[in-house]
Amino acid sequence: MKILTQTLAPIGCLASLLLGAGALMAPPSWADATYQLSPSSLTLEPSGSRSTGSFQVRSTGDEPVAVEIRVTERQMDLNGRETRPDAEDDFVVYPPQILLQPGQVQTVRVTWLGEPNPEYELPFRLIAEQLPIAFDEPEAVVTTPVVRISALYNFVASLYVAPPGVSPNVVLESASYQNINGQDALVVQFNNQGTARQLLTGLHLTLEAGGQTVTLNPEQLQGISGENLLAQNQRQFTVPWPAGLPVGPVTATFDLR
Helix, strand or coil: CCCCCCCCCCHHHHHHHHHHHCCCEEEECCCCCCCCCCCCCEEEEECCHHHHHHEEEEEEECCEEEEEEEEEEEEEECCEEEEEECCCCCCCCEEEEEEEEEEEEEEEEEEEECCCCCCCCCEEEEEEEEEEEEEEEECCCCCCCCCEECCCEEEEEEEEECCCCCCCEEEEEEEEEEEEEEECCCCCCCEEEECCCEEEECCCEEEECCCCCEECHHHHHCCCCCCCCCCCCEEEEECCCCCCCCCCCEEEEECCC
16 A cells, blocks of 8 residues: 555654643543444456545544554455455555544545456455544643543455456355264355355255255354355355254255345
8 A cells, every 4th residue: 555645644743742741641432533434345447447446434423533544455264264464565545544524524545556467356455443642622721732542443344356257156165064062063165266256145055964955044044144255265164053954964055045
């Protein structure tokens, strides 16, 4: 992320000077200024005019709020744990830091600088992070500026870079019985072999074991249905063993409705 000069550079310096001069520290408050980030998801193309998009940061509080914007990679392991390495070299974010007055809306532009011809959709996170210093006018009886450490609010949006023509291709690689901490469990593993993400929305899972067949609907597949399976990624899920299905070897098929 290329950092371009913006208005908040002096804030940290000013705060340090005030603290060094013995400024009073007001207690944190969860009623501090808040803000919103939209949209929650944005897809860019890797080249051309659509390689740039925009988010909006809107103040919803009654006090100024300072926000920093950054982009990270989005890496997900087999169990859905997400890690977010910095992606500063792949994007220009402008402005990277903003100071919002009450009710103000700021547009933040994001431009892809990375690979112009990726083989599949690339997932990232755009993070709007409230900066920890806010300033109050001193009360009449106080002659020293007041620096308040604010409660922090972070918003995370999905950001994708997708070449034309990408599509998901999800396969169910395995389904098996496991005893986990004394509980019968079903473990299923999906693999998105395609070039675009797939939400497992409306998932129905049909299982056959011991001559019995059971179909699980989305309500019975909480923790699986609706999950995001990124391109070229695998996910493994564990749910309680279905009632009425004999414990043992199992075969499974699925569909998304």
